[in-house]
Amino acid sequence: MNTYRLILCPLSAALILAVLFAFAYRPPAAVAQMRAPQPLTWTPCDDVADAECAFIKVPVDHARPGGATFALRLARLPALDPAQRQGVLLIIPGGPGVGISEFFGEELRRLRHLDEFRQQYDVVTFDPRGVGQSNPIRCAPDAVPPVIAPFDRPPSSAEFEAIGRANATFLQSCVEATGELIFFLSSMDTAEDIERIRQALSPHDGLVANGASYGTAYGAAYLERYGDNVQALVLDAVLDHSIELATELATRQLPAVQDAFERMAQWCGEESSCALHGQDVGAAFDAAVATVPAVRPLVPQFLAAGRDGWSLITRVLAEVVAGDTSTLDELIRRTSLGGQNPDPQVRAGKDGMFRAVTCGDYGPQGDYAALLETGEAAALAAPRFAWRFWDATPVAHGTVGVGVCVGWPLEARNPPHRLQVGAHPNVLVANPTHDPATALGNALALWLQIPEARLLIADVDGHEALALSRCAFEAQFRFLTDPASAPTVTICPAEQPLQ
Numbered sequence: 001m002n003t004y005r006l007i008l009c010p011l012s013a014a015l016i017l018a019v020l021f022a023f024a025y026r027p028p029a030a031v032a033q034m035r036a037p038q039p040l041t042w043t044p045c046d047d048v049a050d051a052e053c054a055f056i057k058v059p060v061d062h063a064r065p066g067g068a069t070f071a072l073r074l075a076r077l078p079a080l081d082p083a084q085r086q087g088v089l090l091i092i093p094g095g096p097g098v099g100i101s102e103f104f105g106e107e108l109r110r111l112r113h114l115d116e117f118r119q120q121y122d123v124v125t126f127d128p129r130g131v132g133q134s135n136p137i138r139c140a141p142d143a144v145p146p147v148i149a150p151f152d153r154p155p156s157s158a159e160f161e162a163i164g165r166a167n168a169t170f171l172q173s174c175v176e177a178t179g180e181l182i183f184f185l186s187s188m189d190t191a192e193d194i195e196r197i198r199q200a201l202s203p204h205d206g207l208v209a210n211g212a213s214y215g216t217a218y219g220a221a222y223l224e225r226y227g228d229n230v231q232a233l234v235l236d237a238v239l240d241h242s243i244e245l246a247t248e249l250a251t252r253q254l255p256a257v258q259d260a261f262e263r264m265a266q267w268c269g270e271e272s273s274c275a276l277h278g279q280d281v282g283a284a285f286d287a288a289v290a291t292v293p294a295v296r297p298l299v300p301q302f303l304a305a306g307r308d309g310w311s312l313i314t315r316v317l318a319e320v321v322a323g324d325t326s327t328l329d330e331l332i333r334r335t336s337l338g339g340q341n342p343d344p345q346v347r348a349g350k351d352g353m354f355r356a357v358t359c360g361d362y363g364p365q366g367d368y369a370a371l372l373e374t375g376e377a378a379a380l381a382a383p384r385f386a387w388r389f390w391d392a393t394p395v396a397h398g399t400v401g402v403g404v405c406v407g408w409p410l411e412a413r414n415p416p417h418r419l420q421v422g423a424h425p426n427v428l429v430a431n432p433t434h435d436p437a438t439a440l441g442n443a444l445a446l447w448l449q450i451p452e453a454r455l456l457i458a459d460v461d462g463h464e465a466l467a468l469s470r471c472a473f474e475a476q477f478r479f480l481t482d483p484a485s486a487p488t489v490t491i492c493p494a495e496q497p498l499q
Contacts, residue, residue: 037203038196042076048104051075056200058129060181062192070135070181072193074200075100076124077114087208088201089121089480092194094213094237096185096357097350099132100125111467112212113477120481121208124201128218129193130178130185130353136341137182137349137356140173144348149390149403151296154375160368163392164407167355171409174352177345182352186360187241188414191221198229206231208480212464213237213438217361220419220446227421232483234476236430237464240442242418242449245362246371246402249389250378252439258382260303260436261285263461264310274311275318285384288320294332295320297397300385301335303436306462335398354394359405363412371402423452426483430456430465430472437463454479458492465492 038056045053055071079085091112093099102108103125109115117123127134145166149155155163174182198207208231211219216235223230240248265281268274276284288295295317302309316328341347365371371390379386392403427450431443440457447455458465458472465472471492479486 037199040074040200045075045100045104047101048075051077051100051104053100056196058193058196060179060184062189068180070129071133072129072196073100073127073133074124074197075104075126076122077104077118079120079122080115080118084120085122086120086481087122087205089117089123090194090197090201090207090209091123091125092209092211092215092218093125093128093131094211094215095131096128096214097131097353099127099134101132111464113466113473116473117477124197126193126197128185128190130181130349130356135178135181136346137174137185137353138177138343138345139170139348139352140177141344141348143170143173144351144395145170145392147393147396149387149392149401151293151387154372154379155390155403157368160406163403164366167392167404167407168409170352171355171407174349174356178349178352182356183360183410184413185353185356186412186414187217187221187357188225189360190218191225194218194222195226195229198226208232210234210236210466210476210480212466214239214357216438216446217241221414223424223427223450224419224421227424230424230426232426232428232480233424234428234430234466234479235443235446236466236472236476237435237438238429238431238443238446239438240445241361241414241416242445244416245358245365245405246374246389248442249401250374250381252441253437254378254382254385254388256434256439257300257303257385257388257436259434260461261299261384263434264303264313267307267310268314275315281314281317282384284314284317284321288317291323292320292325292328295328296387297399298328298331298335300388300436301398302331304463306432306460306468309462351393351395354400355404355408358394358400359408359410360413361416362405363415364408364410365402365405366407419446419449421450424450425452425454425486427453428456428476428479428483428486429453430458430476432458432460432462432465432468434461435463454483454486454488454490456490456492459494460492 040054042052042054045051053075055073057069058072059065060068114123130137148163207229217239219235268276268281302313375389378389388399389401390403391397391399391401394400429443429447431440447453456475458469460468462468469492475490
């Protein structure tokens with residue numbers, strides 16, 4: 001019998017009942033029931049000018065197909081020339097928290113070459129469960145946890161317990177405002193949604209899809225469950241779900257952030273246009289943080305933009321040290337992860353969604369002594385960024401640390417494990433060499449878990465190979481069209497210009 005262990009924490013009776021109901025045992029026969037493809041009615045999207053939107057009905061819990069359901073929103077950009085159309089390309093959103101309005105918005109649409117993909121495909125994406133117009137998570141704004149973990153040292157055991165209490169109170173508000181969906185946001189749940197999407201879009205064809213960043217977790221979970229239905233799958237900027245969250249942060253992500261910072265400093269020493277050319281970039285960062293603490297979480301976010309981000313970061317650091325915060329203030333306003341939704345519960349729900357996805361995939365982080373030991377390794381690898389290991393405020397700081405799952409009441413729905421899949425030469429794993437958000441080691445580890453998969457490495461700085469390297473984009477496009485033509489390994493050199 002499939003059971004889940006309830007982790008004791010100060011939750012109200014209402015939340016405990018919701019948890020128990022959400023994870024009550026269901027007979028395996030319910031999971032195996034076949035589902036007929038749902039008809040799609042496409043109408044103009046209300047938030048993307050030239051896209052069409054439709055909805056499909058999906059269960060909150062796919063193990064209970066007869067239980068509660070909600071509407072999952074899809075959007076498509078039709079192929080530009082119907083005569084050249086070769087099918088449907090599904091763009092699997094990342095984040096977590098990115099949806100239709102972001103992916104089909106001007107900036108991501110350009111970076112991810114969507115109009116070029118439209119030369120041959122209807123390009124489709126979706127609002128993942130709990131995001132956008134797919135039953136967005138709602139939580140109480142006044143219950144969003146405050147910053148408790150310090151920046152200059154690990155939290156004490158008392159602070160660690162306080163983080164857990166604050167998280168539990170916030171989660172209770174999310175359950176009260178949203179219902180049981182908050183406990184069904186793991187990559188496994190989204191993978192099941194992707195299969196319903198495939199059935200609705202092209203039930204007689206295999207899945208052709210491109211997933212990046214956290215979308216690689218969704219794509220890998222789909223591959224594990226529905227590998228026979230995959231025609232071509234690209235996983236770019238990879239999350240390796242075979243290791244625990246604390247290990248990934250300490251041994252992969254934080255060293256990658258440190259590497260990106262050091263490469264920025266090296267570039268600044270060589271590039272006369274850098275605003276800090278000839279200066280100590282690390283000292284400038286420390287001085288800027290001491291003057292305006294908001295600098296601290298912003299810098300790692302913009303390292304993900306590669307060399308364009310370096311130019312902006314060094315300019316901001318120079319300005320802040322000189323007493324000018326105008327550019328910094330504008331960046332903070334424009335990059336707020338809370339979004340612009342007029343409903344304050346939905347804005348707070350973005351924070352709850354981050355937590356629910358992460359904790360659904362990694363489970364509670366409750367062993368303080370073990371985390372303290374792993375956190376020490378993180379501090380050695382990335383001393384200026386070790387605070388990210390413990391961070392518990394994903395929207396405020398643009399990062400997910402172990403703190404977000406302190407006090408989470410359930411074991412992971414989709415716990416870390418090596419992929420159990422057969423040979424898949426129709427899967428391409430891709431990554432930049434210097435990606436501060438998803439380290440190259442993640443991609444190499446995932447590639448080794450998928451027999452006969454193809455590998456693409458782009459020698460660039462920043463997050464997502466497709467967005468930063470023309471060579472990587474062209475290789476991915478060719479692969480999606482004809483997986484059999486791809487070599488085992490593709491290397492995109494640094495000198496390849498981005499058009």
